Amino acid sequence: xxxxxxxxxxxxxxxxxxxxxxxxxxxxxxxxxxxxxxxxxxxxxxxxxxxxxxxxxxxxxxxxxxxxxxxxxxxxxxxxxxxxxxxxxxxxxxxxx
Amino acid sequence: xxxxxxxxxxxxxxxxxxxxxxxxxxxxxxxxxxxxxxxxxxxxxxxxxxxxxxxxxxxxxxxxxxxxxxxxxxxxxxxxxxxxxxxxxxxxxxxxxxxxxxxxxxxxxxxxxxxxxxxxxxxxxxxxxxxxxxxxxxxxxxxxxxxxxxxxxxxxxxxxxxxxxxxxxxxxxxxxxxxxxxxxxxxxxxxxxxxxxxxxxxxxxxxxxxxxxxxxxxxx
Numbered sequence: 445x446x447x448x449x450x451x452x453x454x455x456x457x458x459x460x461x462x463x464x465x466x467x468x469x470x471x472x473x474x475x476x477x478x479x480x481x482x483x484x485x486x487x488x489x490x491x492x493x494x495x496x497x498x499x500x501x502x503x504x505x506x507x508x509x510x511x512x513x514x515x516x517x518x519x520x521x522x523x524x525x526x527x528x529x530x531x532x533x534x535x536x537x538x539x540x541x
Numbered sequence: 542x543x544x545x546x547x548x549x550x551x552x553x554x555x556x557x558x559x560x561x562x563x564x565x566x567x568x569x570x571x572x573x574x575x576x577x578x579x580x581x582x583x584x585x586x587x588x589x590x591x592x593x594x595x596x597x598x599x600x601x602x603x604x605x606x607x608x609x610x611x612x613x614x615x616x617x618x619x620x621x622x623x624x625x626x627x628x629x630x631x632x633x634x635x636x637x638x639x640x641x642x643x644x645x646x647x648x649x650x651x652x653x654x655x656x657x658x659x660x661x662x663x664x665x666x667x668x669x670x671x672x673x674x675x676x677x678x679x680x681x682x683x684x685x686x687x688x689x690x691x692x693x694x695x696x697x698x699x700x701x702x703x704x705x706x707x708x709x710x711x712x713x714x715x716x717x718x719x720x721x722x723x724x725x726x727x728x729x730x731x732x733x734x735x736x737x738x739x740x741x742x743x744x745x746x747x748x749x750x751x752x753x754x755x756x757x758x759x760x761x
Contacts, residue, residue, distance in 0.1 A: 449633050459623040463616060470612045473759035485755035493748045500626045500744045510568045517575030521582045525589055532590050
């Protein structure tokens with residue numbers, strides 16, 4: 445099996461894209477979008493993370509089992525935050541009022 | 542020593558082929574990273590809950606951080622990830638001195654990150670933003686700001702960035718060890734996957750910061 449590689453030029457391209465997304469994060473944080481600000485900044489962060497995971501971490505060349513484990517980490521985190529927040533947002537917090 | 546072991550001196554005996562060995566090593570690292578996601582995940586979950594409950598205070602508190610300095614630090618860390626990716630590439634291409642060069646470049650950029658982070662911590666210490674009896678922030682804007690909840694924000698801030706910094710310090714120690722091993726010619730195109738796996742760890746630490754930066758520095 446020949447080792448699959450990515451050219452340094454492609455790495456540089458991804459790096460420039462990451463820096464552009466960073467600038468966008470800073471610019472977008474000054475927009476007044478209300479609760480959409482969080483959605484925008486997290487969407488940019490997910491895009492950055494995907495670039496790092498797929499290109500820098502070579503997940504594109506990885507076996508299905510390895511991809512499954514990478515997805516499992518994210519799934520567990522989504523369950524942890526999602527189910528916790530389901531409780532928090534639907535509860536009447538009368539102990540503080 | 543078996544015949545395959547002579548042909549491939551780096552092949553452990555429980556594996557049939559080098560590909561299988563590399564696959565197993567990478568799978569193991571990804572499983573470890575999944576547990577790391579959960580390790581940081583507890584802090585992220587706690588942060589999400591209290592950000593939801595005490596949003597006005599969290600918004601006020603985040604304005605006491607230097608968004609520009611944090612942004613520059615994000616850039617430094619992204620650059621270190623590029624250097625790490627190039628170190629892995631050099632290992633695949635069997636360029637020994639470039640492996641050492643890019644690994645050391647990654648360590649230098651990591652040191653720059655921790656230096657800027659340390660300066661930020663020092664500044665926050667002087668501004669009395671460390672939770673505890675001396676917590677006394679200046680220039681509060683909103684009437685809905687609760688000092689107790691604001692200390693909660695800074696507890697999350699120091700715990701999350703501190704845990705991230707600890708991961709970087711461990712990573713930099715490993716990078717120095719790998720640079721030493723690479724200089725001694727331990728890695729080759731045939732046997733480069735330890736560098737590869739080192740890279741997976743470093744990129745993971747980078748990704749944690751990619752999420753920490755917008756969540757902590759610009760609550761809006």
